[in-house]
Every structure is written in structure tokens, then in C-alpha cells.
Amino acid sequence: MDKPRDRVADTLLLDSSVTAVKGVTAARAKVLEKFHIRTVKDLLAHFPRRYIDLSHICTIADAQIGTTCTIAAEVHEVKLKRPRPRLPIVEVTLIDDTGVLVVSFFHMPWLARRLKPGMRLAVSGKIGFALGFKKLSNPYFEQLAEGDVEGRLLAVHPATEKLQAGHIRRLVFAALDQTRGMLDPVPAHLRARRHLISRGAAFDSIHRSHTTLEVAAARTRLVYDELLLLQLFLMRKGRERARLAGARAHTTDGASVRALTEALPFTLTDDQRGAVRDLFDQMRQDVAADHMVLGDVGSGKTIVAAFGVAAAKDSGGQAMVMAPTEILAEQHDATLGTLFDASGIRHALLTGSTLPPDRARILEAFAQGELDVLIGTHALIEDDVIPCDLTFAVIDEQQRFGVDQRARLLAKGRAPDALYMTATPIPRSLALTLFGSLSHSYIRQKPHATSKRETFAFDKSKRGVAYDAARAALARGEQVYVVCPLVGDPPATREDDGRVHEDDEPYHPDVQIETEDDLDRADAASATKEAKRLARTVFLDNEVGLLHGRMPAEEKRRAMEDFAAGRTQVLVTTTVVEVGVDVPKATVMIVEDADRFGLSQLHQLRGRVGRSDLDAQVYLISSSKLPPAVKRLEALVESDDGFKIAEYDLSLRREGDILGNKQAGTSSLKLVNIMTDADIIEWSHEDAGAILRADPDLSSPAHAALAREVRMTFSEQMQVSGG
Ligand code: ADP
Ligand code: MG
8 A cells, every 4th residue: 555645745846846756857857848847736737638538439440430539540551741842741541450541640740750550549530531541630649558548538748749748648647646645725615615626636637537527527626726826816916006005095076087077079988987987986095906997999998097197187196108009109199188188187298209308308397297197108117207296007908018017117106096908808707817806897888889890701812892892981081901911920720739849830931930020020021012012903093001010110100190191091001000099080991811810809900990980891801711710700700799709719719629728818827718617717716805805915824835836836927026
């Protein structure tokens, strides 16, 4: 029998270097590092990407064409073919007692070296038929060893050529054996309440269980752990801000707020009013508040920020409004500026292209309290930007900023209230996961409910339809965006399936792309070319402008101004136009190679049109025939609702196998599926809240293990934010 374990030693081993695991040599540790595996616990958290169900193996003869099967068979022959220079195909002939199966692996030339006649493989995928043989294309596969007896689940871990799934499995098993006595950091009463198995059992089951039921129970427990730690971390950080001394209790019905209300050129929607009310509720309190406004593109979030700025001014404080691009900052300055002027709020714009003498003047005025609000880009977080008394900070499109950038902005005041705005509409479960400690308001109504926006998906061969619609819009005096193909990005459908394709070739056909900079350049080049082509052909009668990320800021501004003023009627652009840009007369958008963009990104893009009372049309052009790509575009055609799109987008991230484990959101979340784990997300949110209410510093002995876990898991983030 087992000798008694030293449970503390086993627990501490989790945080030791992975080299403490039997069989992990320095060389192997280096390969593991590629998977971000550094500690023993990291190795245990290297979860299988799928399982091969060895209890349901069928013979080649029994495998029905069109169904998904797992087959165990022997390699008979391996051939490397190159029908085209960039298309390596490894063709493997498998045989069992009942027949022959032809298996093709695309873009994995190294398999030709790895697979040898005589090897036994388990392959799993959808059975096809060609040239008289049953076949499988790019199936999941696994080499079967002696010990891989039938009648259980075989875990397949993400692997590389240098450290194959079989090796990794053995290392994981060794780690499980060495840490078998690990203590459970989650208090017993919570485990009982949520019916969770112990952590040790969960790690064991997820890697070597016999039934899918066991795997499911293990997964629930591990998902709970990931979420509980994240919630504890976020909530404690939130509390740190709330504990800061000197937060302003803002007045929210002062002269500027009233003047702003008067100056509004439109009536607020109910949701906008609700968001302002929620924000003011937070701002009135004398603690540093963090409030998030979530609203689809074009839902009118900016105005909510304006009210916060007015309240800051009325309370004798100052505000800063930070946006991720110069275009957006300038636009805020223009639109908010008018309202601020009418409300007696003194404002200025500060970006990377502000000229040095102007900059010096603005900084001086801001430091002296002669400006009430500074609107700008990352330029706002420079060290020499020193407010006189910052009490309110706005971070627009907050997802585009890093944690440290947000923290640096907030650090410019003693304890400013913060307003985060995001146009990535996310369901409540995700909001809780990412922003567990923030209060939040949703803006779901659109201000322009009377106009409609339609989206169409067309094959490249039918793009003429889109051009016709564009010309019709131009004839009505409206404007058109043409968004150019992304050059360097592989199509989003070629999703990473967890394998590391070592010798895989880069996707792009005619540009050598090695760095992000090359990629940028290639996108710019393609936009430039397309603008020239369109100006000479389709839009011969119109002025065609060009906007891409590599243009100098000054040129970008001019291109944007020309388009906003209608001097150019067509704007050919890359994704720089994605965020927040507001040109009400733009009504048609054509997106080339739409299948290469992410779903949410496309939704953001189309948010550039349909921002007024004019009807709008979006044309998604693609030449992809791949069903997933087509399905994704169809989702956009069917729904114009950003929340639905976001939910759909998230649901796609599920792997099609029994227990999907695609990475989601935060890097500490490996197993969580935002859509299907909504229940566990609510549990963890509730439990973390209860734990911290009873023990705010996690200082009680019952929580010592949890506190340690939080520290270990988020050590990097804690350093950045100085927490
Ligand atoms: P987003 O939420 O994408 O940041 P904006 O704040 O830029 O949206 O608003 C989009 C457009 O709608 C702007 O032109 C803005 O002036 C306009 N707008 C905002 N609220 C209203 C409203 N209540 N009625 C009419 N137009 C509005
Ligand atoms: Mg906006």
C-alpha cells in the first residue's frame, strides 16, 4: 500500500519548478516552457485538449461514412506528397483486420518522419469516402502504446514534435503521483455547498479518468477554482481602490450638469439616463468608484462620460478622458467640446501630435486648475501630465488599454472615480468574470431606432451588388467605407486547435511577413492599392480617400477630416477605422475578405455606419467556402444586436468535442467557458464575495491556502499595479 503522504510537502511541491517532476529533464523543461509550464502546478493545469474514447472503438469495416468514429489500426504506409509547393500532405494508409483507411494530414509535413509502418494509431474524425477507400482528413490521432488498454478515456494533451502527447501524458501522470497528498485550498463548507470534489481528485480525473462523467465532475471543480481565484483577486484589487483616502463625494446636480442637460442636441434614451444615474450614484459617495458602461457601438456612451465630467467640475475637481486613438480623441474633443463650451467647462486636447509649445501651455493650465478636463490619447499618462485635482477619469474603449495604462491614469489623482466604457458587448457572465468588482450599466437601446441597418454576405464574384449599392448611396449624397483585406492574418476559421504546428508554413501567399510591423505595412500596401483601383474604376466620379495605420498622424487626421466634411465620399481603410469613429452620413460599408475578421471585430466595424436617421447597408465580401466562415458571416446577416453576436462568438469558441477547453478571456482561465459555465461563474462570484466579507484580507488561517494561491496565480499582475 501507499506510504502515508506528507500532505504539506505534496502541496508545496505544486509551486516548485517543473523539473521536480520525475522524468522532466532540463531539455524537456525547456520545451514545456513553450506551453508556459514552469511549475509542477502548471503541468497539472496543462489540460487535455480532448479525449480519445478507447471504450468505443470501431473497426474500419464498421465505420459508417459520414459519422464520427474512433478507429485503432496499424500504419501500413506513409507518403509525403506536395501537390502544390505550399501544400504538403502526409498520406497514411491504416489497416486493421477488416479493411483499409486512408488518412490525410495537411500542413504537417513532419508527420512523415514521425509515423512509421507498424505503429498503432487511434484516429478519430468524420469518415469520408474517395477513390474507393474510406478516408479521414486531419483527424485527431494518437499513437497507442502497450499500456493503453481499451475501455477508458485516453487524454490527449497539447503537444509538439519535440515532446509528443504520449510523453507529456507520462510526465503529467508522474506529477499527479508526486502530489497525491495535496491539500485543498477551498474551505470544506463551500465545497460541500457546491458539491465539488477535492482538488487532488479533480486533477487526477481530468488527466486519467475512465468515464466522461468523472471528467465532467473534475472539470466543474477546476473551473470553479479558476474563477474563485480570479474573483478573489479582482475583488481585493477593487477594495484597494475603495480604501484610498480623499475620494471626492461629487455633487451631481450643479450648474454645469444642468447646463449640459440644457445644451444637449437630443433627448437621452432611457438606458443613457439609467447609466448617468448609476454613475452619479457612485460618484456621490466618498469612496473611489469604478463604474463600467457596456453598450453596443453607436449606443451613445460618450454622453454619459460628459455628465461625469460636468459633475467633477461642479465639485471643484478635474477630469481626464482617455481614448485609444488620435482619431477618436479628436472626435471626442470636437463633439464633447461643443457641449462643454455651452456648459462652461474648460477643455483641451492632448495627443502625441500636440506641438511642444501648445503642449507646454496645456500642461501648465491643467496643473494650475485653469482647465477642467483634458481629452486625449495615451499621451495623457505621460509623467509630466499633472492635474491640479483629478477626481474623475474616463477610459473609453477600455479593452484597448493595458491594466498598467489604466492604473497610471488613475494614479494622477488621489482617489479619482473611474468610468470605463466598452463597445465589446459582453454577457453578464463575462462581465462578472472580467470585472467582478465593478458596478456596471448596460446601454442596450439605440438612439436611432427609426433607421435600420442591414447586413449582406456575398461571394467575391458578386461584389458588383455592393458597388451598385455604394454608388446609389453616393448619388443620394451619402458616404461609403471600404475596409480592406487583412493581409497577414490567417483566416479566423483556421483556428488553433491546440496542436503546435511546428513546421507549419506561414499563411500569407505573397508578402514575407516576419514581424507585426511587416504585417502592418502589408495591410497598408493593400489598402493603398485598393484605393487606387477603386478611384480609377468603381468610384471614378467620386473622391476616394485613404486611411491606414502607417500614415503620419497629421495625414490620418486630414483623411478623417476630409471624409467627415464630405470632401472625400469614399474612404478606403484598414481596421484603424474600427473604433468609435463617427461620420453620420456614411451609410454603406464594404468589407473585403470579411471571413478573415473576427465576428466581434466585424460588428465593431459595421458600427461605423447606421449612426444617424439614414438607413445603412453593410456588405461582407468573402471568397471562403468553408462552412464555419460562412456560418459566422451569416450570424451577422441575421442579427444586428451586438450582445447576440458576442454570445454567439463566445459559443463558437467551444471545441466540438465532449469537453471543450479553449482558452477564454484571462490567461489564468484555461477551462472556463463563458457561455456554458454561467452557473459556476455566479457561484464563484457569490462565494468570493462571502469570503471577503468575512475576511477582507484573507488573513484567517482557514483562508491561508487560498490567499497563497491568489498570490501565486496573479503575482505578475500584482506587481504591475503595485498591489
Ligand atoms: P458609442 O457608444 O459607440 O461611443 P457615441 O457616443 O459615439 O456612441 O454616439 C453615437 C452617435 O449617436 C453620435 O453621433 C451621438 O451624437 C449620437 N447620439 C448619442 N445619443 C443620442 C440620442 N439620445 N439621440 C440621438 N443621437 C444620439
Ligand atoms: Mg465611443
